[in-house]
Amino acid sequence: MSVPETPLLDVKNLQVYFPFSRGSLFSPEHGSIRAVDGLTFQIREGETLGLVGESGCGKSTTARAIVGLAKPTAGTIHLQGQSIGGLSDRAMLPYRKVVQMVFQDPFASLNPRMTVGGIIGEPMKVHRLASGKDRKLEVLRLMELVGLNPRFLNRYPHEFSGGQRQRIGIARALAVDPKLILCDEPVSALDVSIQAQIINLMMDLQQKLGLSYLFIAHDLSVVRHIATRVGVMYLGRIVELADAADLYAGPIHPYTEALLSAVPVPDPVLSRTRSRIMLQGEVPSPDRHYPGCNFQERCPIAVERCLTDRPELVSIGKPSHQASCLVREND
Known part of the structure; x- marks a missing residue:
């Protein structure tokens, strides 16, 4: 096996x-x-x-x-x-x-006081992967890898378009391999x-x-x-x-x-x-606890069981296809 x-x-x-x-001070x-x-x-x-x-x-x-x-x-x-x-x-x-992360807003996730070279090279500095000339060469390689002109090494985030900023974010994520x-x-x-x-x-x-x-x-x-x-x-x-x-x-x-x-x-x-x-209806508030299915209030096929029994993610049809629906798992 x-x-x-x-x-x-x-x-x-x-x-x-x-x-x-x-709530209030007396009835929190x-x-x-x-x-x-x-x-x-x-x-x-x-x-x-x-x-x-x-x-x-x-x-x-x-x-x-x-x-x-x-x-x-x-x-x-x-x-x-x-x-x-x-x-x-x-x-x-x-x-x-x-594991690294690329964020939603490419401008808010970049330090406006740092150049592109500094932003991409910072993870290498933190993890002690490269320094000096070796770090600069690796930054230039990463810029070319994500489609950025290496001549932009000393520019700041505000000088780039949104797509270019996201490329910078991707290069930064790749810096630690x-x-x-x-x-x-x-x-x-x-x-x-x-x-x-x-x-x-x-x-x-x-x-x-x-x-x-x-x-x-x-x-x-x-x-x-x-x-x-x-x-x-x-x-x-x-x-x-x-x-x-x-x-x-x-x-x-x-x-x-x-x-x-x-x-x-x-x-x-x-x-x-x-x-x-x-x-x-609207999406329910996440501060409410539902004893049954979270989707019960908006579901077009909900039955009485859905109000009390919480469905689990189970295979339906084929092993690789899972769903949490009490009605569909019994179809």
């Missing part, structure tokens, strides 16, 4: 709660925002896991918890088989050579034409360097282009997880069906034959 391959990243039952207090109310509420997924070497969902569903908090920018309330995070959940900044330093890059909506702030350039760049880098990605987005068409597998999040939980081709061809969870029905298609004939699924 073959030994199962250890995943590059293994997240199990991850919870990230943010406590709050509200205490609770917690359940930003991430029991997340389980794996990323293998060389693959891209797309994580999609509405704003506020916990996608970015998940990425921040993995790199140590948000403290997990419960659950485990294993990177290359080693537990990294709850480690201090000093203890996390060796693991940050393995990571295996996994967490991409937190890296193209959502860019023009559509520039989005395509950045996505193609990331795919080329994956082929050249053997990278793995956790690609967070709300644009399902972008995720379809880059992802190997796709996880759909709703209110802090993954409600469907499958190979990209299977999920787009045959979604199982009602929430996934609604999301895909809203994606525009370039064929006007096909567009007229598609029916849009309109969800009723």
Whole structure:
């Protein structure tokens, strides 16, 4: 029997709660925002896991918890088989050579007081990977790798366009030769034409360097282009997880069906034959606890069981296609 391959990243039952207090001095109310509420997924070497969902569903908090920018309330995070959940900044330093992050806003994530050369070279300095002339040569190599003119070495972030700034962010992430890059909506702030350039760049880098990605987005068409597998999040939980081709061809969870029905298609004939699924109501507040399914108030196929029984992520149809829906798992 073959030994199962250890995943590059293994997240199990991850919870990230943010406590709050509200109300008056004499009748205070205490609770917690359940930003991430029991997340389980794996990323293998060389693959891209797309994580999609509405704003506020916990996608970015998940990425921040993995790199140590948000403290997990419960659950485990294993990177290359080693537990990294709850480690201090000093203890996390060796693991940050393995996992890096590209942020949503390319301007806010760059130090305006540093030149491009300083920004890209800073991780090498922190991890003591190169110094002096060797560091400069490596910075120049990385700039060429991401499509930046090496002559821009001494320019500042404000002198670049949005797409160029994101290339700087990608080069900075590559400076420590990571295996996994967490991409937190890296193209959502860019023009559509520039989005395509950045996505193609990331795919080329994956082929050249053997990278793995956790690609967070709300644009399902972008995720379809880059992802190997796709996880759909709703209110802090993954409600469907499958190979990209299977999920787009045959979604199982009602929430996934609604999301895909809203994606525009370039064929006007096909567009007229598609029916849009309109969800009723607003996204529930993450400070509420639901004994049953989180999607119960907006689900068009909800039954009485959905109000009391909490669905788990189980395989439906094929082992690689998982969904958390009490109705569909019994169909």
